[in-house]
Amino acid sequence: MPVFLSHRKADKASALKIYAYLEANKIKCYIDEFDEVLQRSKNITDVIMSRIGDCSHLMAIMSHNTSGSWWVPFEVGVASEADRRICSYKIDGVSLPEYLDIWPIMNRPEHLAEFVRLYNNDSSVLLEKSESLRASYASVKSSGDFHRMLKSATGQR
Template sequence: MPVKVFISHKKEDAEQAAAISAHLVSRGLQVYLDVIDTKLGMSGPDLADYIRSRLHQCTQLLAVISAQTQASWWVPWEIGVATEKERFLASFVSGGATVPEYLLKWPYLRTRANLDAYAQESKRAELLVEERIQKGYRPTARATGFRAFHTSLKAALRQP
């Protein structure tokens, strides 16, 4: 499965999310960004089911974290769904926002150079997953890639 990043963000951060999306696409990654999705007129359980189906089609979730994110119900929910599905996780911290404690477990980005490292490690981890599947380790391939991605990206970003 090629790398496809679900960009989770609060509506007020749509411009930042679009810039991140464009940068990742320029680095060879596919992106799902809801601002270009015409089916998001749904609400309640229908919207939740739709978002789950879109996350299922993605290999990763990148959450845009800003001062506005604290008022979001959807961003934490999407992070929870992605965790449940063993999607590679990271956050892009915008402005002067701080990373919520529960997200410090995963890599967090702040700059374009960090996005470049994210793209590079994403491709590397997906190759590892594909390699493990080809060698017959399908049941553990995604979990192995999940751990490798987080470990190598945190090392590249010099994060504990």
């Protein structure tokens, strides 16, 4: 399932770089810039909630710009309520709100490589490929496993 890339419009360039990296690693992503339905919709909230529902993971791209956003916290909340795999990627030295500490926080390219590795071993992703792959190869069985493993891989507790 795709990764929902949550970001502030001011961070579009960074979001597109992460999008390109994940897509180059064969990870399908959702980014609002490419969603024609969202661009035409009068009910943005329903479209965003639906798109998060179609994704297995949400990566919040965080910067000093994000502090003025209403959408990024909303999207994280929707993903949390839907038990999605959640993480943040800091593109500058911004201090994140305490509530984000429960999920992994990345800030280096090697952290993205760990994200790719765990994504590819995630049961929610392997389920789409085949039931036998899921049973045989999935080391990530739940959102809690994903969060714990990515935190460990990025040196967090």
